[in-house]
Amino acid sequence: MKSQMVWRITISALFAVALSNRTALAADPRYPDWPCAQAKVPEISLAQVWAGPPLDDAGSKWKDDPKINALVTRLSARRIPLEEAQKEITEFLSSAADKATAGRLLFAGLFDTLNAQRASVMNGLERVMRKQRNAVEKIRSDTLELQALQGATPPDQPKIDELGNQLVWETRIFEDRRRVVKFVCDVPTAIDQRLFALGRTIQQELE
């Protein structure tokens, strides 16, 4: 009896959460699966983050330069603190033979790599949102089924317990995902921030 109470409380709380989630977000009709409060910008445009010299063919050439390649991989990793990455850029460009070309190639590489990283995070967020929507449907139908089982005479207690347990798990997974989504929503912005800051350092070196 007590465990049934718990299910009921959890489930009604879950619906309250699912509903309030829906109203707390003014959804963008263009991106119905986008779960974050920040309006979705699918990719970073060059003009958002770069006011330096035109990149010209740097976009296709940076991959051919192994040194640039290695540096791009290193600096794109967000576990390297921003200040450290900026210091490395300054050191690298100060010792470069052709500073202007090296700077353009480096930025083109960072732009491509961080933009791709960002896109994959955003796709992941939308995938999770779709899963969440299915989860809500499943929880809703399981709840109805549970209510029907509880109303039947005589009640099939083993079945009630089984379905009740299942619902508790479904609810827990839904809640965990919700917390993760909220946290991951900050990642695209963190990437924007890093790309902008690294771009600014490169531009200052080229000035």
Next chain:
Amino acid sequence: MWRRCLLTGVSAWLAAITPASAFIAYVSNEKSNTVSVIDTDSWTVTRTIKVGQRPRGIEFTRDGKFVMVAVGDDDTIQVIDAKTQQIVDTLPSGPDPELFAQDAAGKIMYVANENDNTVTVIDLEKRARIGDIQVGVEPEGMTISPDGKMLINTSETTNMAHFIDTATRQIVANVLVDARPRFAEFKRDGSELWVSSEIGGTVSIIDPVKREVTGKITFDIPGLRREAIQPVGIGMTKDGKTAFIALGPANRIAVVDGASHKVTKYLLVGQRVWHMDFTPDEKYLLVTNGVSNDVSVIDVAAQKVIKTIQVGELPWGITIAKP
């Protein structure tokens, strides 16, 4: 010669007692839960005040003695004494206050509570809640018509600008605008109401008498994706001739001709530019850049960015003392 010397002396003395731009700006930092105080003479942060959680809407009281800041996650509005720069009181808003507006006399304040679809009415002298107005889903933008008769509130999800009669506190009209309206601003002569739409990517021009949309400002920046253009904050010069519109992650401020509603220039500022305020002499416009964590200073006459000042994390709102 002697007279000229005297004149020079007098003007030098005058200049000394009235420094060109000695104003104080307060910036709310949404993520670091602080308010940065900026001296517009030295363009430096002179103090960082710890406030409640998620500070957003921020404004001086009309008498310039206090700064009010909505701390959404603490469900209240904190009052900072401008002299001591310390929190001295709180105001009773509803849950998750975001933006607010004061009447011309500075006696009544209207607060948009994002979470419960209401606008709270507060008596500023008694610092007491005197009523609530039910509005659309996720109320946000707030402004009062120059004649004080109409309160405008925009609701993010309902996509409307609600016209609320300040005498009866009833909604008298709803004007549909583009998706996710964020901010509303009247021209000083009351002839036009501008409402920005973050997702729609437009600013609607509304005739406040007919209460209908009469025009729309659109933005087109070469090389930028449409989604990156998210109009939010609006600033208009007192003469109504020039407007500045913050375009969010486009990292630009659009300069708009107040009469023709045409964009004349885009100014590159910091990342995710959000809200703004003029210095009282209208020489400078300060804008908050939420992602690059700084404030850009724009020379209004030259329409140029002249300075960037690092502040706290996620700067959101800004208010500048009126002398």
